[in-house]
Amino acid sequence: MKLLIIRHAIAEDKNVWAQTGQGDDARPLTDQGRRKMVRVARGLRKIVGPIDLLAASPLIRAQQTAAVVAAEYKGIPIETTSVLIPGTSLAGFAEWLAARANHVVVAIVGHEPHLSALATWLLTGVERSGIELKKGAACLIQFDDAPKEGGGSLCWSLAPAHLRELGRG
Numbered sequence: 001m002k003l004l005i006i007r008h009a010i011a012e013d014k015n016v017w018a019q020t021g022q023g024d025d026a027r028p029l030t031d032q033g034r035r036k037m038v039r040v041a042r043g044l045r046k047i048v049g050p051i052d053l054l055a056a057s058p059l060i061r062a063q064q065t066a067a068v069v070a071a072e073y074k075g076i077p078i079e080t081t082s083v084l085i086p087g088t089s090l091a092g093f094a095e096w097l098a099a100r101a102n103h104v105v106v107a108i109v110g111h112e113p114h115l116s117a118l119a120t121w122l123l124t125g126v127e128r129s130g131i132e133l134k135k136g137a138a139c140l141i142q143f144d145d146a147p148k149e150g151g152g153s154l155c156w157s158l159a160p161a162h163l164r165e166l167g168r169g
Contacts, residue, residue, distance in 0.1 A: 001101060001105075001142070002048075002104065002105045002106070002140055002155070003105075003107075003108065003140070003143070003147065003152070004044070004048055004105060004139075004140050005108055005110075005115050005118070005119055005133070005138060005140075005141065006044070006107060006110075006137075007110065007134065007136060008029070008059075008062045008064075008065040008135060009029050009036060009037035009040070009064070009065045009068070010029065010030050010032055010033030010036065010135045011027050011028060011030065011033060012028055012030055024059075025058070025059045026060050027059075028060050028061060033135070033136070036136055037068040037136055038068055039163070039168065040068075040136045040160055040163040040167060041069045041072035041073075042072055042166070042167030042168075043158075043166030044069065044163060044166075045073060045167075047156075047166060048140065049105070050104075051073055051076060051105050051106075051107045052106065053103045053105075054066055054069060054077070054078050054107045054108075055078070055080070055081050055107070055108050055109070056078055056081070056108070056109040056110070057080075057082075057084035057085050057086075057109065057111060058081075058082065059085070062109045062110055062111065063078070063080070065109045065136075066109040083096045084108055084111075085111075085114075086111045086114040087114065088114070090117065090118055090149070091149070093118060094148050094149065098147050116130070116132060116133050117129045119131055119133070119139055119141060119154075121150075122141055122147065122149065122151065122152040123153070123154055125150030131157060134159055134160055135160065136160030136163070137163070138157075138158060138163060139155075139156065139157035139158070141154055141155065
């Protein structure tokens with residue numbers, strides 16, 4: 001199994017959004033974030049190929065990012081899951097992923113610092129953030145056996161600018 005970890009695209013400024021009185025869960029992508037994510041998604045399709053499952057955090061910015069990825073992948077459905085909400089259990093995510101072991105490529109869209117802590121834990125078994133995922137960045141982790149802490153191998157980690165370059169044309 002391969003796990004494609006995608007951080008949500010550029011969202012509205014957290015402090016400016018807070019002044020609207022709406023909760024952070026409702027903070028949306030910016031127009032620029034959507035435009036850039038279209039090219040990121042094209043780049044992902046070129047280097048990853050088909051995705052069997054696309055899942056996202058229920059927060060609006062992750063859902064909107066997943067929708068851009070889904071459109072690039074010809075409308076693949078988006079599974080909304082609470083295991084991608086920031087601060088949730090890393091072991092809970094591994095259980096969720098293991099239950100989907102029949103899929104070859106699972107893509108997830110979530111948030112920092114949760115995603116980089118998750119990736120680090122899946123690669124090393126250490127519960128801390130050891131990689132940086134900028135907005136719109138992605139990494140691909142491969143598991144030879146069931147997904148678990150320290151059980152993954154990093155295939156690649158790319159910044160959004162690199163993914164957009166791959167998505168040109």
